[in-house]
Amino acid sequence: MSNKFNASSLSEYCKSYARKVAGEFFAHHTVISGQELLKLSAVSQVNLFVISALSEKWRSDAERFRSPYFDFEHPDVRQAMQVFMNTVSQHISVRREHLEPLLAEATRRTLVLLYDPRYYFDDMLRNQSDFSLSAETAHQLTRYTQINKFVPAAIEERMKGKSSVYVNQALNWLDEILMQRGRELEKPDKYIPLFSEKVLLDPGVLLRKASYETVPPPTLSTPNKSFFDTEIETAVPSAQLVATPTSEFEPVINEAPSSSGTGGRTLFLDDSGPAAEPSSPSMQPSQMPTPSTDVSTLEATPQAEETAGPVTIGETFYRAPIESISKSISLNQKFMFINQLFNGSAASYNEAIEDLDHATSYEQARDLVTNRYSAQYSWDMKSDEVNMLIDILKRRFA
Template sequence: MHGSKLNQEATNTYSQSYSAKIAEEFFSQNDSISGQQIISITPVKQVNFFILKALFDEWQDEIKKFRSPYFDYKNEDVNQALKAFINTLSKHIQIDKEHFQPLLEKSVKATLELLYDPASYYTKELSKTASVDKSRELKASSKYIKLHKALFEDLWSRLNQGNDLQSAIQSALASYTDSNQEIEHITELFNSTLPLNVTDKQVDPEQFPMPEPLDTLEEIETVAPEESTSQDEINDEFEPVEKEELEAESHSINQQYKGDIKTLNQRYEEKEKAKTVAAALETKSLSNLKNNININQRYMFVNDLFEGHDKDYEIAMDQVEDCDSFDSSVELLVQNYAKKYDWDMNSDEVKELLKVIFKRFR
């Protein structure tokens, strides 16, 4: 983008070197990496979420292996046993350096491709399966996409309207005005670890130190969603999520909540009413807030909103659980946590948290 062409040789070399450096720094002090640590392993959020995506893709492939024509997987006892197994796995994500570094390298390459050549990225991603419902396939990955969000939404909308993959991608790119600021910011984040130069011209591979060769890799361990309490909860990890509206202007916390707190409640009421019937069913009341926050959401809330302070997050969720209304829960968060951690109230993370809390009081 910006007239730049992604150099594949330079991208491969950079991804190897960057991954080797990150892995070396982390595993020099740790024997393995947990799910909680993955979400902040690099300064580039997109890389971290692509690692999670790779893990959940592996989980999907592995869970299919449990299916067999010789056993009744619809049986209630079998379902309950499978749920218990999945819940146990989700709490024990643990990957050593040998198995983690290839995942990291793959995620760095995917991030650079999405950043500079989204047409190639989406073509590859949506061509992996034989599914004709490309819009559903794309929407299922929305929770992992952190770059070029407007392009993603436009592409999904065109696919949802029945356009074929290539014409949808070309049309979406033609109408998309990419963000110089976003690309520059991500470039700076990469540069903070290793200088990034993967576009326009051939880059000398000797510019980057090559990682030590790895031994033959064994199959990656399976990973599952955290704390699912029903089959719907398990499936929800890979179901499309509802499109979130983006606001053009950003405001400070004081400006955002100046005046009656009911203004926020009214705004969410209007959004909920505008959703489709399917989305409305998705927003049914939650009987237990924390148990209905999936692993990706929890990672995002703890790290992006509570700066990695698990204890504050747990206390906040318990306090919200005890509130008697959406208004009072939002006021509690604003007074006790939004100011403390300097939240951007228009950020995707805050909107996602408020969306979950809103469901709690419907």
């Protein structure tokens, strides 16, 4: 969770806002439709996050419908499934008890995006599966983002021609974008009146004191199209749906420029939602007597070895090539790696070692360590544990 917020105050505000907005709507309705969701809150970003959560559910349900006993890739089946899913999407119907949690979460995400955009995008990137960002996911992130949209759009632009990149690379781009274009970040103050229409939003209560002081100043488509295959013209607080054609089985919402001056909005309904950021590992001083060495210095030259004196029998054994990384790691080393490098997670350790064992070269394995795991688990690349792992990789690919 972003450390700019008072966690309890943020949670309480989001629940209160969701309760107020939902209460006013459901006082006169039993269920809410897709078009009504797009106009529910005066803050359009909140509505879009709710729609994205519904779309994720829509897609996951479609995946569970698949069966290993039938050919779901057959053209006839694909076409029938597309018509079926599109028809279902045209009949969104959500009851209050199901909407309120989605609305509270959408409000939380919107406030974090406003007051701590660096944390918001960092959290979205770090929680990608396999710690890699695909071009499709980057495109979806751009389409779903209305507030500070230039950030994911710039990341997507840098990915042109790449099917995916390590999240570590995307995080570096994020730092560069915010450094170069930080002045373009939207001012939270203009959204305070919009939220306060329902529940008074007081940043002095919502944010920690130090953080607050540093805050910078419908027409339905035909059944052959998905509800999500539409264009939205956003105007605070309402929006209108217009059908737009699509050639793929993917729910898409394009948001045209609005009169409110927010610019063009393009939305893709497949957002994974926020997840908990991987906790930093406990990097306690290791008991290993080996001095810390920068990974860049691990490539010892023959000349350096010659001047280091004669190699002992023990050193010769330690440097001997190995066939398997997992089998060469002693029990003590395994426990040390799990605790010091993988946050105490044996499952994460096993998955990483398996990936490293399947690498085809030292360069590929080293790339996994430096560009994936080091960022994912916040490794100190000069630590004894990391150096020990690098030494094992050298032996594996010697």
